[in-house]
Amino acid sequence: MAFAIELLNITKGFPGVIANNDVSVHIKEGEIHGLLGENGAGKSTIMNILYGMSKPDEGKICLFGQAVEFQSPMDAIRQGIGMVHQHFMLMPDETVLRNIILGWTPKKGICIDEKRAVAEINDIMEQYGLKVNLKAKINQISVGEKQRVEIIKALYRKVKILILDEPTAVLTPAETDSLLDIMRRLKEQGCTLIFITHKLREVMDVTDNVTVMRKGVVTGFGPTSEMDITKLSRLIVGKEVSTKIPMEKFHPGDKKVLEMKHVSTARRPGRMPLKDVSLVINEGEIVGVAGVDGNGQTDLGEVIAGLIPAESGAVFLDEKDVTRDSIRKRRKKGLSHVPEDRLKTGAARDCTISENLMLNMYNEKPYSNKSVMNQKEVLQTSEELCEKYLVKTPDSNYTIGTLSGGNMQKVVVAREFSSSPRLLIAAQPTRGVDIGATQYIRTKIAELRDSGKGILLISAELEEVMAMSDKIVVIYEGEIVAQFKRGEADEYEIGEYMLGSKRQEVLYGN
Ligand SMILES: Nc1ncnc2c1ncn2[C@@H]1O[C@H](COP(=O)(O)OP(=O)(O)OP(=O)(O)O)[C@@H](O)[C@H]1O
Ligand SMILES: [Mg+2]
Numbered sequence: 422m423a424f425a426i427e428l429l430n431i432t433k434g435f436p437g438v439i440a441n442n443d444v445s446v447h448i449k450e451g452e453i454h455g456l457l458g459e460n461g462a463g464k465s466t467i468m469n470i471l472y473g474m475s476k477p478d479e480g481k482i483c484l485f486g487q488a489v490e491f492q493s494p495m496d497a498i499r500q501g502i503g504m505v506h507q508h509f510m511l512m513p514d515e516t517v518l519r520n521i522i523l524g525w526t527p528k529k530g531i532c533i534d535e536k537r538a539v540a541e542i543n544d545i546m547e548q549y550g551l552k553v554n555l556k557a558k559i560n561q562i563s564v565g566e567k568q569r570v571e572i573i574k575a576l577y578r579k580v581k582i583l584i585l586d587e588p589t590a591v592l593t594p595a596e597t598d599s600l601l602d603i604m605r606r607l608k609e610q611g612c613t614l615i616f617i618t619h620k621l622r623e624v625m626d627v628t629d630n631v632t633v634m635r636k637g638v639v640t641g642f643g644p645t646s647e648m649d650i651t652k653l654s655r656l657i658v659g660k661e662v663s664t665k666i667p668m669e670k671f672h673p674g675d676k677k678v679l680e681m682k683h684v685s686t687a688r689r690p691g692r693m694p695l696k697d698v699s700l701v702i703n704e705g706e707i708v709g710v711a712g713v714d715g716n717g718q719t720d721l722g723e724v725i726a727g728l729i730p731a732e733s734g735a736v737f738l739d740e741k742d743v744t745r746d747s748i749r750k751r752r753k754k755g756l757s758h759v760p761e762d763r764l765k766t767g768a769a770r771d772c773t774i775s776e777n778l779m780l781n782m783y784n785e786k787p788y789s790n791k792s793v794m795n796q797k798e799v800l801q802t803s804e805e806l807c808e809k810y811l812v813k814t815p816d817s818n819y820t821i822g823t824l825s826g827g828n829m830q831k832v833v834v835a836r837e838f839s840s841s842p843r844l845l846i847a848a849q850p851t852r853g854v855d856i857g858a859t860q861y862i863r864t865k866i867a868e869l870r871d872s873g874k875g876i877l878l879i880s881a882e883l884e885e886v887m888a889m890s891d892k893i894v895v896i897y898e899g900e901i902v903a904q905f906k907r908g909e910a911d912e913y914e915i916g917e918y919m920l921g922s923k924r925q926e927v928l929y930g931n
Contacts, residue, residue: 423449423450423485423486424447424448424449424450424483424485424486425448425449425450425451425452425484425485425581425582425613426446426447426448426471426482426483426484426582426613426615427445427446427447427448427482427483428444428445428446428447428467428470428471428480428482429445429480429481429482429483430443430444430445430479430480430481431443431444431445431467431470431477431479431480431481431482432444432477432478432479432480433463433466433467433470433475433477433478434478435823436815436819437814437815437816437819438637438814438815439637440463440466440467440637441463441466441467441470441477441637442463442637442638443479443480443638444463444467444480444634444637444638444639445639446467446632446639446642447642448613448615448630449613449629449630450485450611450613451608451611451612451613452608452613452614452628452629452630453604453605453608453614453615453616453627453628453629454613454614454615454616454628454629454630454631454632455616455617455618455624455627455628455630455631455632455645456468456615456616456617456631456632456634457617457618457619457621457624457631457632457633457634457653457656457657458633458634458635458640458657458855459635459636459657459658459813459827459855459856459857459858460811460813460825460826460827460828460831460853460854460855460858461636461813461814461824461825461827461828462634462635462636462637462825463634463636463637464586464617464634465507465586465617465825465826467634468504468584468586468615468617470482471497471502471584471615472491472494472497472502472504472584473491473492473493473494473495473496473497473502474493474494476491484500484502484582495524498524498525498578500581500582501579501580501581501582502580502581502582502583502584503574503575503576503578503580503582503583503584504575504583504584504585504586505568505571505572505575505583505584505585505586505588506571506586507586507587507590507617507826507853508764508826509567509568509570509571510571511559511567511570511571512559513558513559513560514558514559514560515558515559516555516556516557516558516559517553517554517555517556517557517558517559517562517570518535518538518539518542518555518556520559520570520574521538521542521555521570521573521574521577522535522538522542522577525577525578526538527541538577539555541577542555542573542577545573545576545577546573549572549576549603549606550599550602550603551569551572551573551603552569553566553569553570553573557690557691558690560691561690561691562691563691563692563714563715563719564591564714564761564762565591565592565593565596565714565715566691566715567591568588568591568592568596571588572585572588572600572603576607580612581611581612581613582612582613582614582615583607583612583613583614583615584614584615584617585604585614585615585616585617586617587617587618587619587826587853588600588616588618589618589620589623590618590619590826590852590853591852591881592714592881593713593714593881594881594882594883595713596714597623601623601626601627604616604627605627616628619827619853619854619855619856619859621650621653621654621856622650624645624648624653625645625648625649625650625653628645629644629645630642630643630644630645631643631645631648631653633653633656633657635656635657635658635659640656640657640659641656654856657855657856658855658856658857662856662857662860663860664856664860666860666863666864666867666888666889667864667867668867668870668871668889669867669871671705671706671891671907672705673703673704673705673706673891674703674704674705674873675703675704676703676704676739676740677701677702677703677704677737677739677740678702678703678704678706678738678739678843678844678874678875679700679701679702679725679736679737679738679844679875679877680700680701680702680736680737680740681698681699681700681701681724681725681734681735681736681737682699682734682735682736682737683697683698683699683733683734683735684697684698684699684724684731684733684734684735684736685697685698685731685732685733685734686720686724686729686730686731686732686899687729687730687732689720689729692719692720693715693716693717693719693720693898693899694717694720694732694899695717695720695721695724695899695900696717696898696899696900697734697900698717698721698734698899698900698901699734699901700894700901702844702875702876702877703875704873704874704875705870705871705872705873705874705875706870706875706876706891706892707866707867707870707876707878707889707890707891707892708875708876708877708878708890708891708892708893708894709878709879709880709885709886709887709889709890709892709893709894710877710878710879710880710886710893710894710895710896711883711886711887711893711894711895711896711915711918711919712895712896712897712919713897713919713920714881716896716897716898716899716919717896717898717899717900718761718848718879718896719761719848720899721877721879721896722758722760722761722846722848722877722879723760724736725756725758725844725846725877726748726751726756726758726760726846727743727746727747727748727750727751727756728748728760728766731744738751738754738755738756738843738844739754739755739843739844741754752781752840754843755841755842755843755844756842756843756844756846757837757838757840757842757844757845757846758837758845758846758848759833759834759837759838759845759846759847759848759849759850760833760848761848761849761852761879763829763830763833763852764829767829767830767833768821768829768832768833769821770820770821770822771820771822772820772821773817773818773819773820773821774803774807774812774814774817774818774819774820774821774824774832775799775800775803775817775818777821777832777833777836778802778803778806778807778817778832778835778836779799779802779803779836780836781836781840782802782840783799788802800817800818803817804817806835806836806839807832807835809835809839810831810832810834810835810838810858810861811831811857811858811861812824812828812831812832812835813825813828814828826853827853827854827855827858830850830851830852830853830854831854831858831862834850834862834865838862838865838866838869842869842874843874843875844874844875844876844877845866845869845874845875845876845877846876846877846879847866847876847877847878847879847880848879848880849879849880849881850862850866850878850880851863851880851882851885852881863885863888863889866878866889867889870891878890883912883915883916883919884912887912887915890907891906891907892904892905892906892907893905893906893907893910893915895915895918895919897918897919897920897921897924898921902918902921902923902924902925903915903918903923903924903925904925
């Protein structure tokens, strides 16, 4: 079988780091090719090169046997390459429709033929079971929906080669299953797919061949049928990785770290508001929120953190009413928050890694004295945090935007976990994070719980919620519809509550 893509001896450097060092990847026509590797291994870099977004320092690209040189993504798009980026490239103030047809607009005379575009997009949505409201603005839709927009956009351009850079990181298990189905269907139709993911089960499930990278070089490749999860993780990390989370026995304290009493939030475009939510988290307890994305999880995290107000009801931190307190005040009282959208609310994009790590503490001793920053202390602490939380960067003085996706997430986690919280809200804490660092973050959450902190774990991964939580609440259409202790229900039962086909009669606080 001919190769659809040959990436030959690609080298690409950035200041202080060689992101790709003589990397060669061969991808057969009509296959699903898994591209794997730790955070910062160089996966997005080489795919950006293939998509014409950046130029390699050395090496060449062949498409269907022909050498090509792209000056911009437009050249790649013309050759039938589509890319769903790790961090979406959509225009937030424009509608879904405009985003999809941008640069690819059907015309009627000199006017845009929107009707034709809508008909074609509706066809695609129907054919692949992808649903989004074309009239909604991007800034009003959930991350899962943005993902769908990116995929529809690629399909609309009739791609022959589709690059998917961690598409499942933001999807729920059901959405993931349907994306994997879409990928299989595209393959049947002759499309060649490159699939980046940290979830090895997905790799085993859907790919034909894999290439594994570590620190900018290829460490292994071959047919998926000759791989298994242990072999893959060894190629990715370079050694065995355990997936056990060391959790001490559950010893919750009596004190309530968080209490929500009948909290409702206002309706916002693209958001599911909370309806009469009551919830308690004790000291030394992890409460996990299970639910299909878009059922109020975002409002739940944000109303506790103070990013949005409660319309009615009250929020208590350490038994003190904080309902009207500002974000800063709540944080002073011991609240930490890893928000679900690391780029929007988790990090200041134009600031350095060090500044992002110190956002909580820069104005406190020993980091500043009488409004003068002590750069030495700041740098030392940042470097320590980067090392501890496995943030891969040559220097914490680089802007956070130069980091790979997973490493940005680790910066946010490092800042929030290290501020000795009383209550930690961890929304999708391991999203986009590689297997080694995921294990580290989960272990840290367990440690925080064992040292008496209260933790609210919001995760689209039911497996993560079930493995970590002492108590599980199920959220459906903005309401808490069920509550279980660890081990009381299996994933199928929880699934029924998540889909709204069942609800418990009596819940805490009602
Ligand atoms: N624009 C840039 N400027 C400076 N350094 C960069 C830039 N883009 C990437 N890098 C660096 O190149 C290396 C590879 O990054 P890349 O984004 O390709 O990793 P990745 O394998 O996609 O990781 P992840 O799984 O976290 O997404 C990292 O060390 C990153 O910090
Ligand atoms: Mg990446």
